[in-house]
Amino acid sequence: xxxxxxxxxxxxxxxxxxxxxxxxxxxxxxxxxxxxxxxxxxxxxxxxxxxxxxxxxxxxxxxxxxxxxxxxxxxxxxxxxxxxxxxxxxxxxxxxxxxxxxxxxxxxxxxxxxxxxxxxxxxxxxxxxxxxxxxxxxxxxxxxxxxxxxxxxxxxxxxxxxxxxxxxxxxxxxxxxxxxxxxxxxxxxxxxxxxxxxxxxxxxxxxxxxxxxxxxxxxxxxxxxxxxxxxxxxxxxxxxxxxxxxxxxxxxxxxxxxxxxxxxxxxxxxxxxxxxxxxxxxxxxxxxxxxxxxxxxxxxxxxxxxxxxxxxxxxxx
Amino acid sequence: xxxxxxxxxxxxxxxxxxxxxxxxxxxxxxxxxxxxxxxxxxxxxxxxxxxxxxxxxxxxxxxxxxxxxxxxxxxxxxxxxxxxxxxxxxxxxxxxxxxxxxxxxxxxxxxxxxxxxxxxxxxxxxxxxxxxxxxxxxxxxxxxxxxxxxxxxxxxxxxxxxxxxxxxxxxxxxxxxxxxxxxxxxxxxxxxxxxxxxxxxxxxxxxxxxxxxxxxxxxxxxxxxxxxxxxxxxxxxxxxxxxxxxxxxxxxxxxxxxxxxxxxxxxxxxxxxxxxxxxxxxxxxxxxxxxxxxxxxxxxxxxxxxxxxxxxxxxxxxxxxxxxxxxxxxxxxxxxxxxxxxxxxxxxxxxxxxxxxxxxxxxxxxxxxxxxxxxxxxxxxxxxxxxxxxxxxxxxxxxxxxxxxxxxxxxxxxxxxxxxxxxxxxxxxxxxxxxxxxxxxxxxxxxxxxxxxxxxxxxxxxxxxxxxxxxxxxxxxxxxxxxxxxxxxxxxxxxxxxxxxxxxxxxx
Numbered sequence: 008x009x010x011x012x013x014x015x016x017x018x019x020x021x022x023x024x025x026x027x028x029x030x031x032x033x034x035x036x037x038x039x040x041x042x043x044x045x046x047x048x049x050x051x052x053x054x055x056x057x058x059x060x061x062x063x064x065x066x067x068x069x070x071x072x073x074x075x076x077x078x079x080x081x082x083x084x085x086x087x088x089x090x091x092x093x094x095x096x097x098x099x100x101x102x103x104x105x106x107x108x109x110x111x112x113x114x115x116x117x118x119x120x121x122x123x124x125x126x127x128x129x130x131x132x133x134x135x136x137x138x139x140x141x142x143x144x145x146x147x148x149x150x151x152x153x154x155x156x157x158x159x160x161x162x163x164x165x166x167x168x169x170x171x172x173x174x175x176x177x178x179x180x181x182x183x184x185x186x187x188x189x190x191x192x193x194x195x196x197x198x199x200x201x202x203x204x205x206x207x208x209x210x211x212x213x214x215x216x217x218x219x220x221x222x223x224x225x226x227x228x229x230x231x232x233x234x235x236x237x238x239x240x241x242x243x244x245x246x247x248x249x250x251x252x253x254x255x256x257x258x259x260x261x262x263x264x265x266x267x268x269x270x271x272x273x274x275x276x277x278x279x280x281x282x283x284x285x286x287x288x289x290x291x292x293x294x295x296x297x298x299x300x301x302x303x304x305x306x307x308x309x310x311x312x313x314x315x316x317x318x319x320x321x322x323x324x
Numbered sequence: 325x326x327x328x329x330x331x332x333x334x335x336x337x338x339x340x341x342x343x344x345x346x347x348x349x350x351x352x353x354x355x356x357x358x359x360x361x362x363x364x365x366x367x368x369x370x371x372x373x374x375x376x377x378x379x380x381x382x383x384x385x386x387x388x389x390x391x392x393x394x395x396x397x398x399x400x401x402x403x404x405x406x407x408x409x410x411x412x413x414x415x416x417x418x419x420x421x422x423x424x425x426x427x428x429x430x431x432x433x434x435x436x437x438x439x440x441x442x443x444x445x446x447x448x449x450x451x452x453x454x455x456x457x458x459x460x461x462x463x464x465x466x467x468x469x470x471x472x473x474x475x476x477x478x479x480x481x482x483x484x485x486x487x488x489x490x491x492x493x494x495x496x497x498x499x500x501x502x503x504x505x506x507x508x509x510x511x512x513x514x515x516x517x518x519x520x521x522x523x524x525x526x527x528x529x530x531x532x533x534x535x536x537x538x539x540x541x542x543x544x545x546x547x548x549x550x551x552x553x554x555x556x557x558x559x560x561x562x563x564x565x566x567x568x569x570x571x572x573x574x575x576x577x578x579x580x581x582x583x584x585x586x587x588x589x590x591x592x593x594x595x596x597x598x599x600x601x602x603x604x605x606x607x608x609x610x611x612x613x614x615x616x617x618x619x620x621x622x623x624x625x626x627x628x629x630x631x632x633x634x635x636x637x638x639x640x641x642x643x644x645x646x647x648x649x650x651x652x653x654x655x656x657x658x659x660x661x662x663x664x665x666x667x668x669x670x671x672x673x674x675x676x677x678x679x680x681x682x683x684x685x686x687x688x689x690x691x692x693x694x695x696x697x698x699x700x701x702x703x704x705x706x707x708x709x710x711x712x713x714x715x716x717x718x719x720x721x722x723x724x725x726x727x728x729x730x731x732x733x734x735x736x737x738x739x740x741x742x743x744x745x746x747x748x749x750x751x752x753x754x755x756x757x758x759x760x761x762x763x764x765x766x767x768x769x770x771x772x773x774x775x776x777x778x779x780x781x782x783x784x785x786x787x788x789x790x791x792x793x794x795x796x797x798x799x800x801x802x803x804x805x806x807x808x809x810x811x812x813x814x815x816x817x818x819x820x821x822x823x824x825x826x827x828x829x830x831x832x
Binding site: 185189190191194195197198201202204205206207208209210211212268269 | 660
């Protein structure tokens with residue numbers, strides 16, 4: 008059983024090890040273990056965690072979703088455009104951003120769940136198409152004027168010593184952990200991902216469940232978009248898309264922890280923390296610009312290898 | 325068989341443990357030239373582990389292997405290459421054939437493509453394969469796609485390929501070759517294997533099916549709890565005797581006693597009228613509470629389609645299905661609400677959630693009852709699973725383990741328990757004992773009878789005629805989509821079922 012515990016909490020231990028390392032390393036010891044750095048790291052993982060969780064839902068149901076980051080970009084731009092170009096009230100801006108995410112989710116859901124197209128290709132398609140549309144709409148210029156102050160405060164302020172964005176993100180994490188891990192809906196999604204034919208023969212509405220997974224994914228990407236707008240103080244035309252790979256790295260790293268061999272919400276958060284802490288430590292220790300990229304890529308490959316091998320060992324005697 | 329000649333394969337004192345659990349505790353096996361030697365044993369007997377050790381897939385902790393003309397080999401470091409050098413040729417249940425390729429290409433995949441100026445010499449390959457097939461009495465075109473062959477021929481193609489290097493002293497190891505074959509294909513395959521054996525081919529034959537073991541094998545080695553319980557000629561053994569060797573205790577009967585025929589309630593639980601769906605043409609049948617109704621017929625006769633229609637998984641072209649007098653809409657969920665349950669034919673593809681735990685596989689059809697305030701309660705799920713494990717005597721190392729870690733018989737018990745928790749009015753089972761060993765089979769039969777006595781209508785579709793003849797109160801025989809016979813009482817017997825399954829097709 009100690010091996011099972013090691014699997015479950017291995018990533019957390021590794022995270023603690025990385026923290027200790029950069030806390031002691033002379034090059035980073037001064038700046039790394041500080042409240043300011045903790046706040047910076049937590050602020051950075053807010054969007055990445057939500058994006059990762061957005062990808063977890065379709066993945067649990069057996070489908071890739073590469074479009075989450077592009078969807079968050081569309082949501083962010085929609086929110087910013089409503090507030091800035093159309094002088095809409097904050098509530099309308101936020102609702103519009105969320106709605107944009109849901110619409111993309113609905114389109115993906117229709118293409119994949121209803122028309123049964125390959126999710127891998129469809130979502131690469133939407134992930135390519137959406138930033139193009141954003142370029143066309145914005146002319147390549149970010150929208151940063153007249154962003155409502157409360158939204159800016161959410162992005163840069165602190166509450167109870169932690170960045171404000173962490174609080175709504177904590178709510179999202181709790182809700183998704185509950186839905187995916189503790190409810191019948193989540194269990195049915197796992198069943199569909201495991202064996203759709205068998206799921207149908209135990210009365211699970213496979214199409215409806217897959218559909219729902221993509222809509223939830225779109226909605227969460229919408230939330231990530233609002234948080235992006237808050238963090239950036241507006242809609243930046245390139246932001247979000249570059250978060251796809253950190254988010255996926257968090258998801259796959261997360262597949263090695265908490266519920267080893269399976270994509271899961273809490274594991275994804277730990278994965279996001281691990282990547283963010285490591286990158287922060289490397290940066291503070293004066294590593295060159297390319298090091299974080301190499302680290303992210305390596306973490307992704309290692310995570311996939313470890314989680315696949317775990318799942319394989321679990322599946323075979 | 326007892327003359328003191330040199331064994332073709334002499335395996336001695338094999339030990340193997342998984343962690344602290346010993347699986348093989350000093351197993352020995354002797355195979356003589358020209359002999360068909362069956363390896364039998366229940367779930368957990370160590371049979372599959374021994375085969376894996378011989379194939380070099382698993383390493384034994386200790387043990388030796390000797391073949392004529394070679395030094396004794398230590399099984400602790402015995403890999404796949406060593407296994408092949410020792411002359412062992414395996415044909416596993418899945419055959420390892422690529423269905424979309426031709427027979428010749430499949431030969432070349434494992435034996436190499438003959439080349440000419442760097443390009444594949446197709447005509448040479450075809451000639452070589454045709455020659456090989458002919459020597460195996462196989463009337464198969466080397467250019468035919470494997471998918472187009474009948475199942476028994478596919479197995480023989482795999483056998484011919486495994487033995488293609490013609491080395492002397494080869495031993496053919498067949499691991500459950502008939503597990504996924506329909507009944508009449510089994511006979512064809514057994515005939516072909518018997519012909520190979522008559523020509524002197526030594527065969528190690530692993531099977532759950534006692535009748536096959538008895539008809540094909542000269543000797544049988546029975547494993548029980550990791551030791552050799554018995555190794556002896558089959559000549560003086562019958563089915564019951566072999567079952568008792570496997571069980572290690574007396575098996576009164578494999579099949580439970582039939583229900584005492586009572587006054588039937590006037591209204592059947594399920595009523596099918598003039599059903600047309602898939603291959604089915606105007607099929608009418610019914611099932612009453614308290615009885616086990618068999619559905620017999622060859623592959624393609626529509627057995628599975630009938631069951632799937634009753635479960636709402638197939639949309640019929642015409643006809644009506646009523647459950648408790650109410651028409652059944654063609655939807656799985658509606659059928660489940662009406663109290664219908666289906667244990668599907670293909671366990672791996674249609675029933676098991678391979679990467680989910682035993683607990684989650686058990687409760688997947690009853691999630692609502694484990695939910696409070698939309699919260700799934702793990703304690704409630706575990707309790708239900710424990711009940712099922714106790715009730716069915718399911719052998720589970722840990723309920724939190726993936727279902728794929730269980731043996732076929734235990735997996736099937738989990739699937740059955742999944743549905744029995746719903747207390748179905750109608751229980752449909754398609755090939756309920758495929759890949760299930762004899763002891764688990766007896767458990768399942770006994771449980772089905774109890775369920776029927778409890779007031780459920782049980783419908784069993786099977787290609788195993790013996791199973792239908794011994795388990796069912798009535799049997800409906802399908803032939804080419806039509807009902808060819810309705811057998812009841814003493815008419816329920818193997819000859820009648822076979823005759824009505826095979827008889828000439830009427831022009832339709």
